[in-house]
Amino acid sequence: AQTVTQSQPEMSVQEAETVTLSCTYDTSENNYYLFWYKQPPSRQMILVIRQEAYKQQNATENRFSVNFQKAAKSFSLKISDSQLGDTAMYFCAFDAQGGSEKLVFGKGTKLTVNP
C-alpha cells in the first residue's frame, strides 16, 4: 500500500524567511504524481504545486518550489520569502497511477509564519 509521511507536525518561520517542509512516500509505481495542498484556517484546501514523477525538473510556482528526489522517495516543499498568509496546514499527497481519482494524503504540517 502507498503511504505518505510528513514527519513535522508543526513548524514556524519568521516572515520573509525560507522554510522547507518534508514529505516522503512509499510506492513501487513509476508514473505517479505528487502534490502539495494548503489548507488555511477555516478556509478551503487549495493546490499549491504538483510534480509528475517522469519529469526530472523540480516544479516551481512563484515562491513555492519542490525538491523531488525520486530515488529517495522524497518530495519537500520550499517556501521562500514567507508571508503571513502562508500560515496554514500543508498536506503532501500522492497519486499512484498519475491521473487517478485516488489521492493518498499525509497527516499534514501546521506552518505558522510569525511577524
Added chain:
Amino acid sequence: ETGVTQTPRHLVMGMTNKKSLKCEQHLGHNAMYWYKQSAKKPLELMFVYNFKEQTENNSVPSRFSPECPNSSHLFLHLHTLQPEDSALYLCASSQARWTSGQAIYNEQFFGPGTRLTVL
C-alpha cells in the same frame, strides 16, 4: 457562487438523527468526491462519483449514504452516526476524461467543508 460550495458549514446532531450534507460545484466538472478529515489523521477518501456513477466506496459504513443526482451536486446522507464520526467532511470535484478506455482525472478542487459533531 464559484468553485465548490458546501452546506451546512457546521452541523451538530444526535446519534439517532438523520441529516444530509450538500455539495455543489460550479466548475463544470464531472467527478465529485467525499473525504473525511479527522484531527491528526490523513484525509480519508470515502466516495468517488464519475459521470454520476459511483466508482469508489472506500469501505465506508452504511450509515453514510452518498447520492449524486447530477454532475454538479453531491449529497452525503447521515443516519445513526457515532461520536467517532465527528470530523470535517470535505467535498471535492475534478474533471475526468476518457483516454484509451481509462478515466484520467485532473486536479481536485475542494470545498470549505462541513464541521460535523455527533453527540
